[in-house]
Amino acid sequence: MFANKEKVIWLPLLCLIYSYAAAGQECSGQCSCPSAPPRCSPGVSLVLDGCGCCRVCAKQMGELCTEKDVCDPHKNLFCDIGAPISRRIGVCTAREGASCVFGGTVYKSGETFQSSCKYQCTCMDGAMGCVPLCSMDIRLPSPDCPMPRRVKVPGKCCEEWECDSPYKDTLLGPALSAFREEETYGPDPKMMRENCLVQTTEWSACSKTCGLGISTRVTNDNHECRLEKQTRLCMVRPCESQMEQSIKKGKKCIRTPRVSKPMKFEISGCTTTKSYRPKFCGVCLDGRCCTPHRTTTLPMEFKCPDGQVMKKHMMFIKSCACHYNCPGENDIFEAMYYKKMTGDTA
Numbered sequence: 001m002f003a004n005k006e007k008v009i010w011l012p013l014l015c016l017i018y019s020y021a022a023a024g025q026e027c028s029g030q031c032s033c034p035s036a037p038p039r040c041s042p043g044v045s046l047v048l049d050g051c052g053c054c055r056v057c058a059k060q061m062g063e064l065c066t067e068k069d070v071c072d073p074h075k076n077l078f079c080d081i082g083a084p085i086s087r088r089i090g091v092c093t094a095r096e097g098a099s100c101v102f103g104g105t106v107y108k109s110g111e112t113f114q115s116s117c118k119y120q121c122t123c124m125d126g127a128m129g130c131v132p133l134c135s136m137d138i139r140l141p142s143p144d145c146p147m148p149r150r151v152k153v154p155g156k157c158c159e160e161w162e163c164d165s166p167y168k169d170t171l172l173g174p175a176l177s178a179f180r181e182e183e184t185y186g187p188d189p190k191m192m193r194e195n196c197l198v199q200t201t202e203w204s205a206c207s208k209t210c211g212l213g214i215s216t217r218v219t220n221d222n223h224e225c226r227l228e229k230q231t232r233l234c235m236v237r238p239c240e241s242q243m244e245q246s247i248k249k250g251k252k253c254i255r256t257p258r259v260s261k262p263m264k265f266e267i268s269g270c271t272t273t274k275s276y277r278p279k280f281c282g283v284c285l286d287g288r289c290c291t292p293h294r295t296t297t298l299p300m301e302f303k304c305p306d307g308q309v310m311k312k313h314m315m316f317i318k319s320c321a322c323h324y325n326c327p328g329e330n331d332i333f334e335a336m337y338y339k340k341m342t343g344d345t346a
Contacts, residue, residue, distance in 0.1 A: 027051035098126030117157035134158035196225035254282035281320035289326035
């Protein structure tokens with residue numbers, strides 16, 4: 001009786017091990033990868049397999065691994081196969097590292113846990129990294145949902161989108177809310193294109209006041225009509241620039257100076273293939289600050305020391321505005337002080 005139970009218990013485990021042995025054979029010389037990489041769960045790294053061929057979801061702590069199915073390197077995991085001569089299948093194990101303490105519980109390095117229903121965290125050598133489990137998507141107004149907002153749903157952890165109606169019920173029936181301007185409500189109907197109402201937000205302020213930074217926006221201007229976040233490089237002004245010396249006598253500001261000689265931009269050791277003479281936002285002597293007012297976005301190519309070429313989009317300044325609404329030091333609402341950038345062509 002007990003022998004039969006043992007057979008029932010071990011049979012599925014042996015089938016699982018043999019299936020991994022069949023799938024995790026030694027790497028062959030040819031690579032055969034799916035057309036699109038897999039979509040990994042939150043917190044799971046997308047890495048190259050052990051053969052260096054295809055992108056796969058890395059195995060996590062406690063999961064079976066092979067030469068091909070690698071463990072998550074970003075969580076300091078390795079495939080413990082015991083005696084390499086007799087075994088080709090192992091278990092993902094964390095390397096020795098400092099543990100983490102959260103909420104009175106001790107977690108080993110490489111261990112994954114949920115700090116709450118909204119976040120999944122991983123202990124990595126004494127430090128914790130967390131990824132959100134709830135959707136972080138953005139919903140823009142549309143004809144069927146003119147006033148979207150996130151609300152808490154009873155019995156659910158994550159907030160969900162809800163569409164508020166722009167109408168209010170009165171004794172005389174539905175009526176428009178008071179003081180609401182109809183012409184400023186909702187997206188522009190002229191942007192309708194093949195059952196897609198194209199919507200694009202303004203570019204955000206540059207992430208840095210000097211040097212190379214990043215600016216972002218959200219748009220659904222694509223074939224799938226799907227919201228996506230776009231980024232571009234930006235440089236309001238070079239750091240350590242002596243622009244005050246260029247202010248003419250009797251003037252208080254130099255608003256939009258242009259560099260005198262062509263220059264190349266650099267990012268992570270890679271430099272642009274072409275030289276440019278960009279405009280930058282200047283400085284003032286009376287306490288005002290100058291920020292971009294009209295910009296455009298152009299494609300650029302960067303060549304790296306190893307010969308690789310990468311393409312990026314970058315903001316180019318057309319004009320700047322100087323004003324007194326300057327952000328204070330360490331102001332967390334810094335982006336609110338920047339003047340709206342208009343006339344962007346991309």
